[in-house]
Amino acid sequence: MGKPTITLKQRTTPVELPDPLGFGAHFTDHLYEARYEEGKGWFNHTIKPLEPLSLHPASSFMHYGQAIFEGLKAYRKGDDILLFRPDQNFERMNNSAARLCMPALDVAETVEHLKALVEIEKDWIPTNKGEALYIRPYMIGTEAALGVRPSKSYIFQIILSPVGAYYASGFAPVKILVEDEYVRAVRGGLGESKAAANYGGSMLAALKAKEKGFTQVLWLDAVERKYVEEVGTMNIFIRFNDEVATPALSGTILPGVTRRSVLKVLDDWKMNPVERKIPIDEVVERHTKGEVLEVFGAGTAAVISAVGELAYKDNRMTIGDGGVGELSQKLFDELTGVQYGEKPDPYGWVVKV
């Protein structure tokens, strides 16, 4: 396994973390980059000072959308730097790449190169609970060619950003509007890929929801507009009185690493986690009967985000007392406890840099 070539920036002052951190607004000094060419494979694995990209205006991703990304985090405990299930993110990235006819990464090598980058940037890792170093790997097709076909060259980069809570409300419960006009993904499409296009396509609905006072939208399936899918920046869980349900992966939902981890933890806690189709009408009906105890989202950026209010057509449902539910808080504490190295890691999810 090759090592990346490293060129370091000369800092004249120590790293000072911005306050407040916000989400994705500040970037560290260095990035990781690898280039790919058809017939040659991946080459030029480098860690170097962060700099703007110079690209040909015909670069294919700008025209035809061969752009995918990932999101994971690094945490700090004393001198230790911890990553949470990084292999899962690069495996998912390879799945996204396959869907968009882009090249696969060597997962083990990419994790090692990421570790080298994070080690160099360790002073940028915030230590307060809820804060972390967000890791954004991404890949784009860069061939200068306007024919609609897969690019023959690619750039893969990893940039790093010290972050706090994803939502402006911090870890306070979010208000979610169930989207009944626009759709996110159809079966056979890009829904389960972390394609940039999925996020561009979600912005109009999110903007309209924001104008109505909501934080985000909850997508319904695109065919029947009946079943709950995901929020777009996080997977959704509904704690009913007799089970904790999350939509089954059907090809249209992002298979979240946090989602998978939550399911495992809930299983161990004997909370009856269930992956199934969840009709929105069932949620409304069971809410009127008092059977919807909690709703929360799960994602790398969002961690565990309690949903305080869910609105669907004319129904405005306050979830529980509108605050952070007991299970949401317990899951947040458990996951962040493991991620920050404060709690035992029975599944071996945490990788030390």
Ligand code: COI
């Ligand atoms: C993540 O949770 O890492 C995401 O990718 C969500 C969002 C910031 C795009």
